[in-house]
Amino acid sequence: MTALLVADAESEIARRVRAVLRDHAQLAIDPAALRVQSDLYEAGMTSRASVNVMLGLEAEFAIEFPDSMLRRDVFESIEAIVGAVEKLGHSP
Amino acid sequence: MSPRTSIEEIEKIGVEIARVHAREVDERARFPSETIGALRELRALSATSSANELARACTVLAQHCASSAMIFAMHHIQVWTIAQHAGSSKELADYLRNVAGEQRLIASVTSEVGTSGDLRKSIAAVEKSTIGFELCKKASTLSYARHADDLLITVRKNSSAAANDQVLVLALRGDFALSELGVWDTLGMRGTCSPSATVQATGAPWQILRDPFGEIATYTMTPISHILWASVWLGIATDAVSLARALIRARARQEPGVTPQAARHVSEIVAQLQLMQDQVESVAGEYDALIRARDRERLASLSFALRINNLKLSASRLGVEIVTAALGICGIQGYRNDSPFSLGRHLRDALSASLMINNDRLHETNASLLLVHKGV
Numbered sequence: 017m018t019a020l021l022v023a024d025a026e027s028e029i030a031r032r033v034r035a036v037l038r039d040h041a042q043l044a045i046d047p048a049a050l051r052v053q054s055d056l057y058e059a060g061m062t063s064r065a066s067v068n069v070m071l072g073l074e075a076e077f078a079i080e081f082p083d084s085m086l087r088r089d090v091f092e093s094i095e096a097i098v099g100a101v102e103k104l105g106h107s108p
Numbered sequence: 109m110s111p112r113t114s115i116e117e118i119e120k121i122g123v124e125i126a127r128v129h130a131r132e133v134d135e136r137a138r139f140p141s142e143t144i145g146a147l148r149e150l151r152a153l154s155a156t157s158s159a160n161e162l163a164r165a166c167t168v169l170a171q172h173c174a175s176s177a178m179i180f181a182m183h184h185i186q187v188w189t190i191a192q193h194a195g196s197s198k199e200l201a202d203y204l205r206n207v208a209g210e211q212r213l214i215a216s217v218t219s220e221v222g223t224s225g226d227l228r229k230s231i232a233a234v235e236k237s238t239i240g241f242e243l244c245k246k247a248s249t250l251s252y253a254r255h256a257d258d259l260l261i262t263v264r265k266n267s268s269a270a271a272n273d274q275v276l277v278l279a280l281r282g283d284f285a286l287s288e289l290g291v292w293d294t295l296g297m298r299g300t301c302s303p304s305a306t307v308q309a310t311g312a313p314w315q316i317l318r319d320p321f322g323e324i325a326t327y328t329m330t331p332i333s334h335i336l337w338a339s340v341w342l343g344i345a346t347d348a349v350s351l352a353r354a355l356i357r358a359r360a361r362q363e364p365g366v367t368p369q370a371a372r373h374v375s376e377i378v379a380q381l382q383l384m385q386d387q388v389e390s391v392a393g394e395y396d397a398l399i400r401a402r403d404r405e406r407l408a409s410l411s412f413a414l415r416i417n418n419l420k421l422s423a424s425r426l427g428v429e430i431v432t433a434a435l436g437i438c439g440i441q442g443y444r445n446d447s448p449f450s451l452g453r454h455l456r457d458a459l460s461a462s463l464m465i466n467n468d469r470l471h472e473t474n475a476s477l478l479l480v481h482k483g484v
Contacts, residue, residue, distance in 0.1 A: 044270045057322055060270030062228065067476045074480075083483045086410045088326065 026052065029077075033097050036076050040068040052095040057088070066091050073097065079104040113152050118165045121146045122172035130173035130299075134453050137291075137298035139255045143169075143176040144213065153183060154208035155191045159332060159399070160392040162188075163339040167388070170343020171350070174457040175299025177343055179213075179252050181336035182300075185329065186214035186260045190278065190317070192328045192399075199314035203278070212281075215256035217307055219248040225466055228325060229271040233264035240312040243277060246289075251302040253288065257281045259307065262321055274321035279309035296456030327407050331416045333465075335392045338423035341461050342384050345427045348434035348454045349374075349381050355438050355449050370437045377433045384426045391419045410481040417470045424461030431458045 030052060037047040037056070044060040061069070069091060074080055079101065081090075090100045126143040133140045147153060156162055162184050170177035187207060194200035206212060223229040225248075232245035243263050247253075259279040264271065289304040317324065352374055359368045394415075398407050406412055435442040435451045442451040 057320070058265075058270070058273050060272060062272050063322075064473070064476055067480055070480045080482070081480065083409065083411060083481060084405075086480055087405065087408050088322070089408075 027098065029098050029101055030094055032076055033073070033094050033101070036069060036072040037094070040072040041065050047094075050094060052098070053093050055092055056094075057092060061091075069097075073101065077101050077104070113150055113165075115161075115164055115168060117150055118147075118152065119168050121150065122169050126169060126173035126176045130176075130453070133173060133175055133299040134456075135298075137293060137301065139252055139301050140173055140176040140179065140299045141255070143173060144179060144255070147180060148211040148213075151208070151211060152180070153187070153211045153213060155187045155204050156184070159188070159335055159395050160389070163335055163388060163392040166336050166339035167343040167346065170340040171347040173299065174340060174344050174454075175297055177340045178297055178300050178337075181340050182216055182251055183214055185333050185336055186216055188332045189260065189276070189324060189328050190214075193276075193317050193319045193324055195318055197314055197318070199312075200278075200317075210257075212257035213252070213255065214258045214260055215250065215252050217245060217247045217250055217259050217261040219250075220262075221246045221248045221304065223271075225469065227262070227330075227465065228274070228322065230262050230264045230274050231271070233267040233269060234275060234277055234316060235267060237310065239310065241277065241316060242308075242310045243279075244306065244308045246304070246306050248304050249302040250286070250288075250305040250307070251300045253286055253301070253303065253305050255301070259284060259309065261307065261309065265320075272322065276317040276319075276321050276324055277309070277311070278315040278317070279307070279311055280315070283311050284309035295459060296453070297460045326413070327404065330413075331395050331407070334416050334420040335388065335395060337461070337464060338384075338388050338419050339392075341423050341427035341458060342381075342388050344454050344458050345381055345384060345430040348431040348451055349377050351442070351449050351451065352377065352434040352437040355441060373433060373437050377430050377437070380426055380430050380433075384423055384430070387419055387422060391415060410477050411483055414474055414477055414481065417474050420465065421467055421470055421474075424464075424467060427458045427461050428455070431455045 034047045041047065041056060041061045042065045050059065070081055085100055090096055121143060125146045129140060129142050166177050166181045169180055190200060191204055194204065218227055219225065220231055222231050232243055234241045234243045245261060245263060258281055261277045261279060262274050263277055265273050265275050285308045287306045289306065292301050292303040356368050356371050356374050431451060431454045435455060438449045438451060441447045441449040444450055445452055
């Protein structure tokens with residue numbers, strides 16, 4: 017219930033990021049239950065899965081991550097991913 | 109390696125000790141205690157700050173005994189990793205001083221039964237105890253296990269952590285027990301003595317490195333491992349080329365004025381060897397420069413990960429190709445086990461290269477990185 021409330025209060029981008037994570041991150045827990053700051057790698061996202069998350073995000077938001085942004089820290093939390101998506105011109 | 113250790117002194121140990129015992133070490137699949145003892149006397153087990161220097165030392169040793177060189181490489185991968193990730197820990201700084209003072213040999217316990225060789229997955233977990241921690245891990249290969257002073261072990265952060273949520277734990281002699289599960293009887297690299305073994309260890313909290321293993325693997329363990337392994341394979345290939353050249357020279361002397369037919373193949377393998385040398389040197393040099401510049405962004409970039417993986421892939425392939433071609437040049441003299449041009453051990457040792465982090469797995473990783481990576 018708390019998770020749902022948190023999700024209600026967050027941006028459209030964050031909601032779509034959670035959906036991409038649910039489809040591609042292969043986490044040990046439901047992404048809906050994650051806090052935006054939670055470490056996705058600690059939650060079980062492997063490097064392999066993170067590549068699929070990147071591809072999923074590129075498709076979902078019609079963006080391309082430049083090589084300079086393909087770093088571990090850019091994909092380490094929902095908050096970081098939302099920041100990256102916004103930086104690439106997808107406004108909230 | 110202490111700053112005073114020169115490559116000439118390592119070469120001397122290679123020629124005078126490693127080469128003398130290499131054949132028997134291989135035949136009996138025994139630990140090369142003479143060579144490791146001599147390296148200890150030279151204080152060559154101490155931490156060093158240059159990957160390039162370590163790479164050269166590995167290549168020089170591997171020209172004489174690849175098992176000794178691989179043990180030297182694996183030890184230095186552990187020392188390098190601790191040095192890079194000691195952070196502000198006074199205890200780890202003291203420990204590194206003890207490694208230098210006592211020339212302690214460190215072994216790696218990264219493999220595990222049930223993880224299909226995936227470095228980034230663990231089943232065993234570290235558990236808090238009254239004195240610090242305890243752990244129990246079933247390693248699928250544990251190189252020079254019985255001969256190591258200390259162990260560096262990957263485990264999950266705690267018993268409820270995900271398989272890839274790992275930490276690196278240092279276990280000290282006296283605080284761990286090994287029970288070997290079988291013998292080490294392999295095609296090559298027989299002197300590394302790497303049987304399966306169960307490790308039970310306890311220790312104090314400072315022995316759990318603070319940085320997550322995911323970071324340690326990306327920034328440090330994978331690059332230094334691939335550089336030093338490739339340097340060992342380069343050493344094996346270098347000696348194979350030397351033997352082939354010596355044989356062709358001897359043939360040329362019997363018939364001055366006539367270039368032996370196989371000389372053309374020598375030209376080919378020398379060119380391949382040069383390619384391998386250049387790649388090892390250039391990646392080791394780049395890695396040193398990135399460490400000096402503390403360029404964490406480039407170290408964690410996909411293009412550097414691809415470069416490091418490609419070094420491993422091409423050096424492991426080229427090593428075998430060069431040794432096989434050298435065998436073709438030497439003919440029956442290379443095929444015989446009792447000839448001075450014998451290349452059997454070189455080939456068997458070189459064949460281990462594609463298995464150390466399976467090349468198929470690395471190609472799969474690279475293939476998926478290339479799906480998102482845009483540069484070259």
